[in-house]
Amino acid sequence: xxxxxxxYRARNMDATDEMILKATQDGISxxxxxFRDIAERLGLTEDEVVERIRxxxxxxxxxxxxxxxxxxDIGILANAMxxxxxxxxRVEDVGRIMASFPEVTHCYERxxxxxxxxxxxxxxxxxxxxxxEEVAARISQSxxxxxxxxxxxxxxxxxxxxxx
Amino acid sequence: xxxxDDTDKKILNTIQxxxxxxxxxxxxxxxxxxxxxxxxxxxxxxxxxxxAVRKIGPVINRNRVGGTSTLVxxxxxxxxxxxxxxxxxxxxxxxxxxxxxxxxxxxxxxxASSEERIKEILEELTRKxxxxxxxxxxxxxxxxxVRFNIK
Numbered sequence: 587x588x589x590x591x592x593x594y595r596a597r598n599m600d601a602t603d604e605m606i607l608k609a610t611q612d613g614i615s616x617x618x619x620x621f622r623d624i625a626e627r628l629g630l631t632e633d634e635v636v637e638r639i640r641x642x643x644x645x646x647x648x649x650x651x652x653x654x655x656x657x658x659d660i661g662i663l664a665n666a667m668x669x670x671x672x673x674x675x676r677v678e679d680v681g682r683i684m685a686s687f688p689e690v691t692h693c694y695e696r697x698x699x700x701x702x703x704x705x706x707x708x709x710x711x712x713x714x715x716x717x718x719e720e721v722a723a724r725i726s727q728s729x730x731x732x733x734x735x736x737x738x739x740x741x742x743x744x745x746x747x748x749x750x
Numbered sequence: 751x752x753x754x755d756d757t758d759k760k761i762l763n764t765i766q767x768x769x770x771x772x773x774x775x776x777x778x779x780x781x782x783x784x785x786x787x788x789x790x791x792x793x794x795x796x797x798x799x800x801x802a803v804r805k806i807g808p809v810i811n812r813n814r815v816g817g818t819s820t821l822v823x824x825x826x827x828x829x830x831x832x833x834x835x836x837x838x839x840x841x842x843x844x845x846x847x848x849x850x851x852x853x854x855x856x857x858x859x860x861x862a863s864s865e866e867r868i869k870e871i872l873e874e875l876t877r878k879x880x881x882x883x884x885x886x887x888x889x890x891x892x893x894x895x896v897r898f899n900i901k
């Protein structure tokens with residue numbers, strides 16, 4: 587998952603971009619001109635700050651710029667990590683099908699380990715555990731993968747997102 | 751639990767992915783939704799204070815800022831859960847950490863500047879806890895797109 591060589595450099599950011607990310611990663615202020623202070627500190631105009639954020643989004647340096655939701659606080663209490671044992675030759679195909687479910691927020695292939703045969707991971711968030719179970723059952727049906735488990739989170743020790 | 755009216759829900763569903771990149775983002779948002787900038791800000795302040803909105807900011811793509819990330823699992827005996835979770839949370843590289851009762855019961859994501867740093871953190875954790883950590887780096891990414899459909 588590392589991007590190297592020319593491709594990486596072309597998509598990389600400069601020191602000003604990095605300062606903008608550091609200044610906004612904990613959230614912009616909830617006031618009319620939230621980028622004004624940042625712009626002043628960095629010696630830029632507000633338009634330049636916004637344009638740089640837009641470009642970082644376009645380049646894929648940031649996945650999105652927007653709100654992180656406290657999903658538990660608004661009642662989306664169930665959060666299941668569904669783990670699937672998928673035959674090697676079907677991973678590409680099955681991964682795409684799983685990713686197409688709107689309820690699936692993350693879908694990754696990960697390595698098998700000794701005593702650990704699950705190689706596809708999907709995250710499902712919903713209002714209740716039974717909602718999550720129902721989504722997993724539908725995924726199982728449409729992919730034909732029957733060896734799977736749901737791991738529900740019982741406690742959140744930490745959630746900060748990626749930080750610089 | 752937080753009470754949300756239809757306008758709150760509409761705001762929450764919009765600002766996850768369609769937050770306007772503008773020097774006056776709340777004004778733009780208000781124009782799109784037919785309400786004033788002041789009302790948008792007032793509602794967002796409440797949603798933030800009560801926990802529905804954790805923050806409005808960038809979701810950084812670790813792989814594009816010169817780093818790497820992984821998922822780690824560990825089987826922690828019941829009486830050590832608090833202690834081990836505490837050791838894990840101390841690292842700024844840990845972005846998520848959950849208790850998920852199963853064969854492996856603590857699951858966390860690590861996002862670091864290099865694979866060497868990840869190895870170093872896992873070795874330190876093993877030294878501190880005597881436990882074995884299962885490192886499951888991404889082989890292929892099919893989807894990442896957290897979006898809550900608030901009903």
